[in-house]
Amino acid sequence: MRNYRFVVDLQLFNQEKTEKATPKKRQESRKKGQVARSQELPSALIITLVFASFLMLGDYYKTHFFALTTDILENWLVMEVTITNLGGFFLRIMLECLLLIAPILAIVVIIGIVGNVVQFGFLFTNETLKVSLKKLNPIEGFKRIFSMRSLVEFVKSLLKFLIVAFVVYTIIKGEWNNINGLGMQPVEAVVSYLASLVIRLGVTTGAILLVLAFLDFMYQKYEHEKSIKMSKQDIKDEHKKSEGDPLIKRKIREKQLRMAISRMMQEVPNADVVITNPTHFAVALKYDAANMEAPVVVAKGMDHLALKIKEVAQEHDVITMENKPLARALYSQTEIGDAIPQDLFQAVAEVLAYVYRIKGRKSTKK
Numbered sequence: 599m600r601n602y603r604f605v606v607d608l609q610l611f612n613q614e615k616t617e618k619a620t621p622k623k624r625q626e627s628r629k630k631g632q633v634a635r636s637q638e639l640p641s642a643l644i645i646t647l648v649f650a651s652f653l654m655l656g657d658y659y660k661t662h663f664f665a666l667t668t669d670i671l672e673n674w675l676v677m678e679v680t681i682t683n684l685g686g687f688f689l690r691i692m693l694e695c696l697l698l699i700a701p702i703l704a705i706v707v708i709i710g711i712v713g714n715v716v717q718f719g720f721l722f723t724n725e726t727l728k729v730s731l732k733k734l735n736p737i738e739g740f741k742r743i744f745s746m747r748s749l750v751e752f753v754k755s756l757l758k759f760l761i762v763a764f765v766v767y768t769i770i771k772g773e774w775n776n777i778n779g780l781g782m783q784p785v786e787a788v789v790s791y792l793a794s795l796v797i798r799l800g801v802t803t804g805a806i807l808l809v810l811a812f813l814d815f816m817y818q819k820y821e822h823e824k825s826i827k828m829s830k831q832d833i834k835d836e837h838k839k840s841e842g843d844p845l846i847k848r849k850i851r852e853k854q855l856r857m858a859i860s861r862m863m864q865e866v867p868n869a870d871v872v873i874t875n876p877t878h879f880a881v882a883l884k885y886d887a888a889n890m891e892a893p894v895v896v897a898k899g900m901d902h903l904a905l906k907i908k909e910v911a912q913e914h915d916v917i918t919m920e921n922k923p924l925a926r927a928l929y930s931q932t933e934i935g936d937a938i939p940q941d942l943f944q945a946v947a948e949v950l951a952y953v954y955r956i957k958g959r960k961s962t963k964k
Contacts, residue, residue, distance in 0.1 A: 615827040622836060627826050633718035634822035638758075638811035640713030646804030647705050652797045655701055666694040717815060758810055762803050769799055859903070862934060865896040866907055867914035871953045872897075873928060876920045880904035881928040882911065883938070885950060892937040893946055898929055917953050924949070 619627070627633070652659060669690070770777070773795060780788045828836075866872070869882035870893075882897035884890075899907050911918050924945050931939050938946050 615829050615832070617828045617830060617833055619823070619826040619828055620833060620836060623826055623828060623832075628718075632822070632826070634815070634819040635714065635717045636811055636815035636818045638807070638814045639717065640710055642804060642807035642811040643709045643713050644706055646801065646808055647709060648702055649797055649800030649804055651701050651705060652793075653801065656793075658701070659698065662694065662698045666691075666698060669694070754810075754814065758807070761806060761810070765802060765806055766799055769795075769802065862897045862899075863906070863910055866910040867916065869896050869911065869916050871949060872907060872911045872916055872918045873925045873949065874904065874908060874918055874920050875922050875925040877901075878904060879925040879929045880907040881925055881932075882907060882916070883928075883946065883950075890937070892943065893950065894937055895928065895932045895934055898932070898934060900929065917956060919949055919952070921945075921949065 776791065777795075780791065783791070865884075866882050869884045872880055872882045874880045878900060880897075880899050880903075881895060883893045884896045885893040897907055908918055910916075924942065927942060927945075928938065931942070
């Protein structure tokens with residue numbers, strides 16, 4: 599019973615998502631559009647820079663705003679409306695409005711792109727646009743609405759609202775006396791004061807939202823890392839898929855080795871001589887003066903495989919010679935199919951000469 603409980607606990611431990619995501623897992627999540635990002639960061643940047651542009655490009659906005667209002671009040675209200683000039687009238691209005699809001703549109707577009715690229719780089723994916731029946735499931739929708747993540751988002755929104763409201767209230771409270779005195783000021787002074795107050799509120803609010811957005815981005819990054827964590831079993835399964843099952847790979851290697859040994863053993867009967875250690879090493883050599891520049895290693899083995907090579911050689915009357923230094927040198931310096939090294943030519947030549955003499959005697963006796 600204890601062993602069973604231990605196995606169950608071990609399985610549960612392996613299923614716990616405690617490990618950091620692998621590069622492959624991160625890449626797959628990224629392809630699905632699952633990245634760490636805060637939707638608040640681009641919005642906060644846009645608000646801050648738009649109000650900052652009012653401060654930096656005040657003359658530009660003032661010029662085009664007064665140009666638009668002057669044309670409306672002095673020219674367009676008293677002009678005779680006809681089919682001929684109606685198109686030009688709307689075209690001029692649209693052009694003036696476009697020039698007025700052009701900096702704002704540029705900021706929105708640029709920051710909308712840069713604000714996302716800064717968070718997770720360039721990413722083009724259509725996974726988030728695919729229709730999923732799971733998203734239409736009312737039960738799943740209910741779970742998302744009342745999940746812990748939704749509660750956290752609600753708390754963040756409430757906290758952001760309270761902080762911004764407090765800052766706006768503090769600024770307006772400090773300017774309340776000046777606001778009450780606007781009724782005694784000329785129109786130009788009132789407009790100028792209200793514009794400066796709005797810009798101050800916008801920049802201050804944007805800066806606060808920017809700080810909160812950065813904190814939200816850090817939180818989203820933490821949540822993303824937590825969501826893509828893997829269990830030990832997940833890592834093992836991924837390794838099996840990418841690298842192959844170790845058990846299958848081992849069986850394949852064993853089969854390949856057996857096939858290689860079988861092919862090698864088929865070459866032993868064609869060898870001219872087998873040089874041995876005598877028990878630890880065995881190297882089979884073949885030499886054909888008409889087709890080879892030097893003797894070639896057709897088989898080699900150590901311990902059990904060496905004994906097998908000698909057995910096959912004896913069965914097919916291949917001469918076996920004991921030469922410990924030469925057997926060791928050939929085994930360590932050559933591979934199957936290699937010609938012998940130049941520094942071993944003399945030693946091998948003496949062996950082959952001895953083998954040919956023995957073969958010559960045998961053929962003479964026959």
